[in-house]
Amino acid sequence: MTLWVILISFILILSTGASIGVGLGLSSAIVLYAVQDMPLVVVVQRMFTSVDSFSFMAVPFFMLAGAFMSEGGVTRRIVDFAMALVGALAGGLALVVAVAGMFFAALSGSSAATTAAIGAAMIDEMEKRGYPRSFAAAVVASGGTVGIVIPPSITMVVYGSIANTSIADLFMAGFVPGILMGVTMCLVSWVISKRNGYKGEGKFSFARILRSFRECFWALMMPVIILGGIYTGIFTPTEAAAVAAVYGALVGFFVYRELKLKDLPRTLLNAAYNTTMIMFVVGAANLFGWILTNAQVPHMLAQSFATLTTSPLIFLMLVNILLLFIGTLINASAAVVILTPILLPVALGMGIDPVFFGVLMVINLAIGCITPPVGLDLFVVSSITGISIDKVTAKVMPYLLMLLVDLVLFTYFPSIITFMPALMR
Numbered sequence: 565m566t567l568w569v570i571l572i573s574f575i576l577i578l579s580t581g582a583s584i585g586v587g588l589g590l591s592s593a594i595v596l597y598a599v600q601d602m603p604l605v606v607v608v609q610r611m612f613t614s615v616d617s618f619s620f621m622a623v624p625f626f627m628l629a630g631a632f633m634s635e636g637g638v639t640r641r642i643v644d645f646a647m648a649l650v651g652a653l654a655g656g657l658a659l660v661v662a663v664a665g666m667f668f669a670a671l672s673g674s675s676a677a678t679t680a681a682i683g684a685a686m687i688d689e690m691e692k693r694g695y696p697r698s699f700a701a702a703v704v705a706s707g708g709t710v711g712i713v714i715p716p717s718i719t720m721v722v723y724g725s726i727a728n729t730s731i732a733d734l735f736m737a738g739f740v741p742g743i744l745m746g747v748t749m750c751l752v753s754w755v756i757s758k759r760n761g762y763k764g765e766g767k768f769s770f771a772r773i774l775r776s777f778r779e780c781f782w783a784l785m786m787p788v789i790i791l792g793g794i795y796t797g798i799f800t801p802t803e804a805a806a807v808a809a810v811y812g813a814l815v816g817f818f819v820y821r822e823l824k825l826k827d828l829p830r831t832l833l834n835a836a837y838n839t840t841m842i843m844f845v846v847g848a849a850n851l852f853g854w855i856l857t858n859a860q861v862p863h864m865l866a867q868s869f870a871t872l873t874t875s876p877l878i879f880l881m882l883v884n885i886l887l888l889f890i891g892t893l894i895n896a897s898a899a900v901v902i903l904t905p906i907l908l909p910v911a912l913g914m915g916i917d918p919v920f921f922g923v924l925m926v927i928n929l930a931i932g933c934i935t936p937p938v939g940l941d942l943f944v945v946s947s948i949t950g951i952s953i954d955k956v957t958a959k960v961m962p963y964l965l966m967l968l969v970d971l972v973l974f975t976y977f978p979s980i981i982t983f984m985p986a987l988m989r
Contacts, residue, residue, distance in 0.1 A: 566859040570595045570852070584894050585841070588902075589848035592855055607851060614850030614901075615843050618802055619725035624839040625805030626716050629812040631835040633671045633783060636816025636823040639681050641780035642667045647765065648776040650750065655757020656764035657690045658703045659750050665707030666746040667780075669714040670787040671812075675896070675933050677838075679708025679941045683948045695762060701945040702959035706749050708941045709930040709967065712896055714742030716790055716808070719929065721801070722846060722897045723922040726904045730919070731801040732794045733985040737923045741974055741981055745927075748966045756962065782815045795988055842897055849901035857905055865906055876914040880975050883907060884928055891932015892939050899929055919985055920978045927974060931967045934960050 574591035582590070589607065596602040646663035653659055661682055668678050683704040690700035712719040715735035724731035756762075766772075777784075789811060790804045799807060816823030823831070873879055890899050903925070911921045933941040936957040946953050974980055 566595055566599055566855065567861060569599050570855055570859075574852075584898055585845040585848045588845070588852045588894075588898060592848065592851045595855055610851045610854055611844075611847035614854075615847050617725055619721060619731065620843070620846070622716075622721045622731070622802045622805035623718055623842055624835065625802070625809045626718055626721070627674075627839045627842075628832070628835040629786065629805065629808035630671055630674065630677055631831045631838075632809065632812030632816045632823060633786070634677075634681055635827055635831050636812070637820045638671065638780070638783040638815075639664075639668065639685050641776070641783060641820075643682075643685050645773075645776040645780045648769070648773040651765040652768040653754060653764050655753050655762040656766075657686065657693055657695065658699075658753035658757055658762065661686050661690075661700075661703045661707045662746050662749040662753060665704075665749075666710055666714060666743060667784065669711045669742065670716070671783065674718055674838075675708050675711035675930060676940055676944050678711030679704055679944045680948065682707055683945055687945070687949055693765070696959075697949055698951050698955045698959045699756075701949045701951050701956045702963065703749075703753060704948075705934050705939075705941040705945045705956060705960055706752075706963035706967075707746075708944070709933055710742045710745050712926055712930050713738050713745060713923075715739065715787065716805070717926065718842065719896045719900055719926050720922065723900045723904060723925065724801075726901055727908055727918055727922060729922055730985075732791075733919045733988075734922055735791060735794070735801070736985040736988055737919050737981050738926070739984055741923065741927055741970070744980070745930075745967060745970055748970055749963055752962050752966050782819045786811055786815075842895075845895050845898045846901050849895075849898035853902040853905055856902070861906060865910065874914075876911075876916055877975070879910065879914055880916070880924065883911075884924075884971060884975060887925060887928035888932050888935055891929040892935045895940070896926070896929035896933070900925060917978065917982055920981050923981045924974060927971060931964070931971060934964055934967075936960075 570591050573594045574587050577587040577590050589611070593604060593607045596606055597604055643660060643664050646660040646667065647656070650656060650659040650663055665678055665682050668681055687697070687700045687704055691697045715738050717735070717738055720734040720738060721731055723729065724734050786808055790808050793799045793807060794801055794804050813823070872882070887899070890903065908918065908921060912918065933939045936942065942953050942956050942960065946956055
């Protein structure tokens, strides 16, 4: 009874156009009040206690670090550096989007933020140089997927907090698959560009690379400081987020000098707004997941998987299908909060490494961001470009198919994900 009421009410609420957080919270409140006869104060208590965690303090600090970097002129410098690296190849600007997306992912920790930042900088420029606007939108949407895979990743912070798994190991595990996903998108863009005659921009020059690297050196040092500090034991992942925020402010104000004092209130407000949205969704998702757990859904699902298969590989492929579908419907952080307590015990029972499983979850949900019909990044580029979702979807399909190939590769060869954290131990 509880399961059907909460799922049906959730779907009906979303169909009204309500946000994911509202849908999760309101459907949970309906079940608690109408079915389980609990006082509604439980809603507030559960939502608050779910985010009352030292690990979750990393979220606002990473948001603030990304905001300082974005406002401080980092995006332009990263695009210039990417242009120097790959701009001379066929489809240079399309390749620049993928490379810049990888660099910006290491600053923002968010898929939507990476897509929006790179899209604002590149889509109009690509159109001016003869690329179809729909193709430019698809390239940017695909490039944004690595935003939650390459560390620091807010979604990995959420998973680590829920699963009681090392956030530092998750960060290290995300590097290689994130870079491979970016390289895959570069390859797809190059093939499409060669086929359509999209030319490169300028000539390759080591002097240009060195000059642009110097320009964005301080921005690129942020992920080095974060991961270096964590693995040398200087600070925890949460403290690293605070250091990143201070570092981002110093770079914006005193190194690049493009972040002005008058920009500070707006930057802080944007970071607070984005943090509030994520934490509200996480709190509501935790409440939703708590109700599902009390309704014995994890136990029933574990029994179902045990009936279907005892093979870890087949289990992972089934999880991939589930997560790709879920990733098109709800926010990645919300999906992690809801599904981790359900799926992780089954994975651990099959001997699957929790770090590998967490990163694989994040990769699935990242790909879900460009999976039609309602992938988040598709909506972001649609709002930036004014192009309909269906036109963007048609152009994004080659990227989606190659990312699915990557996903199968990661699933069959888990060492691609696990060897970096194992190397650092």
